[in-house]
Amino acid sequence: MDERYQRSQDRFRTVFENSPMGQKIIDPDLCIRQANQALATMLGLKGPKQLVGRRIIDFAHPDFVQDWEQLQEQLWAHRKPSFVLETCLVRPDKSSFWCRVTSVLFPDEEGELGYTTLEDITKRKELELANQHLYATQETILQLAAHDLKAPLANILMIVTMLRGNAGVLSIDSAKARQDVEELLALAEQACGQANALLRDVLFLGQLEATRATKHRTNLGAFLDKRMAVFRLSAQEKSIHLRLERPKTPIHANIHADKFGRILDNLLSNALNFTPAGGKIRVGLRQLKGRVRLVVHDTGLGIPKALQPHVFDKFTSPRGRACTATPPRAWACSSPSR
Numbered sequence: 001m002d003e004r005y006q007r008s009q010d011r012f013r014t015v016f017e018n019s020p021m022g023q024k025i026i027d028p029d030l031c032i033r034q035a036n037q038a039l040a041t042m043l044g045l046k047g048p049k050q051l052v053g054r055r056i057i058d059f060a061h062p063d064f065v066q067d068w069e070q071l072q073e074q075l076w077a078h079r080k081p082s083f084v085l086e087t088c089l090v091r092p093d094k095s096s097f098w099c100r101v102t103s104v105l106f107p108d109e110e111g112e113l114g115y116t117t118l119e120d121i122t123k124r125k126e127l128e129l130a131n132q133h134l135y136a137t138q139e140t141i142l143q144l145a146a147h148d149l150k151a152p153l154a155n156i157l158m159i160v161t162m163l164r165g166n167a168g169v170l171s172i173d174s175a176k177a178r179q180d181v182e183e184l185l186a187l188a189e190q191a192c193g194q195a196n197a198l199l200r201d202v203l204f205l206g207q208l209e210a211t212r213a214t215k216h217r218t219n220l221g222a223f224l225d226k227r228m229a230v231f232r233l234s235a236q237e238k239s240i241h242l243r244l245e246r247p248k249t250p251i252h253a254n255i256h257a258d259k260f261g262r263i264l265d266n267l268l269s270n271a272l273n274f275t276p277a278g279g280k281i282r283v284g285l286r287q288l289k290g291r292v293r294l295v296v297h298d299t300g301l302g303i304p305k306a307l308q309p310h311v312f313d314k315f316t317s318p319r320g321r322a323c324t325a326t327p328p329r330a331w332a333c334s335s336p337s338r
Helices: 002-018 037-042 062-077 122-164 175-203 205-212 220-227 229-237 257-274 305-310
Strands: 022-026 032-035 082-090 096-108 111-120 216-219 241-245 252-255 280-288 291-298 330-336
Touching: 022 037, 037 111, 062 082, 062 096, 062 111, 096 122, 122 175, 175 229, 175 257, 216 220, 220 229, 220 241, 220 252, 220 257, 220 280, 220 291, 229 241, 229 257, 252 257, 257 280, 257 291
Parallel strands: 241 280
Antiparallel strands: 022 032, 022 111, 082 096, 096 111, 216 252, 280 291, 291 330
């Protein structure tokens, strides 16, 4: 038994001392009982002997001392078997580095100790911080652009108003021609309103989650018919047949009109982009087992089967679409009507 015990100790010592990761054993006071060369090198010291007897908290960055206090509390006060954290340590030369710390509680003759490994994650942290900075910069640029776009949209709305009262428009002889012009102006006005709603969301990103819950009972058939008006013009120019199929009995659902409308806009825009001249796009609305189903079906090229699992990934657009496609290229979503 003594020989087996000695062999197990030798195996542990070999793994402990030769591990490429920093290894140490600490007591409830966070005092280092044992350390390996990798940890000494990580902390800028010559050897493990310079660590034994010192508290690991002595190497903690002033802004991250609480990390070690939390580890101490979780392991020895709350009796958690293990604890993981990411923190920053400072070397004697004042340089610092990030590390991932994993500490496991284990029994010993003198009480319970913490077997702890440290992995240098400085490069990963630097990459994370760089990405956060890039994201913050992109968000700032996006918000500035959204803010600056408000003025051109306001100008377009002003021009629409001026056209309605323009002598040339008012002097159009044909009542049908005047009606057509008015419908086009109304569509331009509607498009500006939708764009303004989108810009408001961009400018108030922090409020998106709150506003997402604001829904209103809506006649979906009437909503779709109005929203599709501008797409009918595009379809007519491209010689594409676009039709809406809805039941005679009105179907109502609680929706956020602006955001639901954007989903429809994306589907129809992509259907128009990828359906050749002479093709067909059908928007179907029906109620099925207490749920409302909206289907956008087109005769376009569809999405390759290999790319279909990724269409719901963020910013992924295998075919520029927002939904999956399976023969016969139908795009469907359903939601409770209440």
